[in-house]
Amino acid sequence: MLLQVYDGNIHPDEWLRQFNAYCFLKKITEDNVKLAKMMIDSTIHVPKDVTSLTELVSALKAEVSFTVFKNTSKRKLQVLKYKSENIGGDTSKFIETFRKLCRDAEIDDLKEQKEYFVETLPYTLRKKFLDIIDDIESLSDLILRFNKLLIGPALSTNIKNGSVVALKHVSTGKYLSTIENLRYETGSKSQMVYLGGSELDRSSLWIIKFDKDFATTDTYINLQQRFGKFDKFLGMRYYYEYSARKYYYSSPSNHLEVSCNIMKKNYSDNNWRFDFCDLNNQGYLKPNDIITLSTKNEILNDRYEYLRGHDYQVTIGGEIYYEVICHDKVIGANDNWCIELIEEP
Known part of the structure; x- marks a missing residue:
């Protein structure tokens, strides 16, 4: 055991305990106060009139370093x-x-x-x-x-219909998030979806819904906002123009905009399919699976758009947010999401 110099980076009481242990092991019974003063860093001020270890510790606690x-x-x-x-x-x-x-x-x-x-x-x-x-x-x-x-009961090994989940963007560790009344200033001006923080909070919680007890890759899922005033779901949004032709809204970075909206009857833009990133995974959707999410393009019916975390920064109300978009390009690392089970139904 080595005798530690007091330099202000340990609690004085703990330093004294270690000092006394050292003296006990070395059978030091005399001049303890003198030895203790010698083991205090020269940057620490100790009054000259200190005559006991109790007074010494009190002086160390009164010093600015403490x-x-x-x-x-x-x-x-x-x-x-x-x-x-x-x-x-x-x-x-x-x-x-x-x-x-x-x-x-x-x-x-x-x-x-x-x-x-x-x-x-x-x-x-x-x-x-x-x-x-x-x-x-x-x-x-x-x-x-x-x-x-x-050590209480563990959550199920499979994700059930109605479970509360979170989606962590694998590349950045940030969660897919949405906030009531945070809206795009362009495009559809709908409720924005973005990459939030790396710590889970209520803005990152979604209710997963599908028409079976458990979900496989042939199951379409919906992701409903967990907190908010309305029944809103993750999806894309289109509008009609020029002889009733459909057009999807663009995000600030000119990609396909992803938002959180009230799901209307027969709308399929809120339906998502998932694929496991592990090609050997052919089972049910489970907590901590790494997946991709895609939705069918209602204008080009033979095409699917993939959900991607993007590094493009969007400023709304003076705050900076990281955009989430959809795309039909080559799938990459920014398209991978880890699904976390938060609560069972």
Whole structure:
């Protein structure tokens, strides 16, 4: 065990614990305060009249570096995110990190600890955890409840009609999203569909609908907006002009526009077919399958248009959004979507 220099990047209480452990192992019983002062970085101010380890720790806590350390720990808590093992996370290490950051930030209030913990969770877990959080009485109880939640019943192996799903764009890790009243300023001026953030939220949730219990590649699906005032579905939209000829609206980048609209009777522009990117997959649609989505072009009936995440930026209301379009070109990486099962019907 090495004796650690205190440089303001460890909590003083934790540094003192390690210092005392070192002295115990080395059987150092005299001049402990003098030794401790020698192990403090020269950039840290320590008053000369400090005569005990208790006074030394108090002086370190009053020093400006400790204020910076606590605020840094709070910011780390604010950006800490939980990832499950199936996407490369480690629950045990996450809990260790969370507890240490609470200690380092000196967050002892249970209500505040709950608030920070909830913000670390992805949307699906957050919603479930909020249902059980009220009667939690300690941080240990919080961790036990969370662990119990993780080992609860798993979701089905196949996606059912009426399930709530999310579509993650494989190339960017961003979710297919839509917001009520966010509309294109050109084209159809319909509700916009775009690539949202890499963290799941309510704007990224869709209800998947089809006419069977489970979906295969010969099943047409609809994707209904999960939150909003109206019964809106993902699709393309056309208009009539010049002797009743149909024309699809163009996106700001002059591709086929994709939007979220009320589905009218007999409209097929909201019907999507999917194909597995794994050519050996001939089964039912399952969580975490990588798929492509396409819809039939109602003007050119022998053609299908593929849903693509695009890097074109659209500015609406002063905010920048990444466009989602349809195309009939060669299928590429930007056409791949990972379907995630969020809730069963």
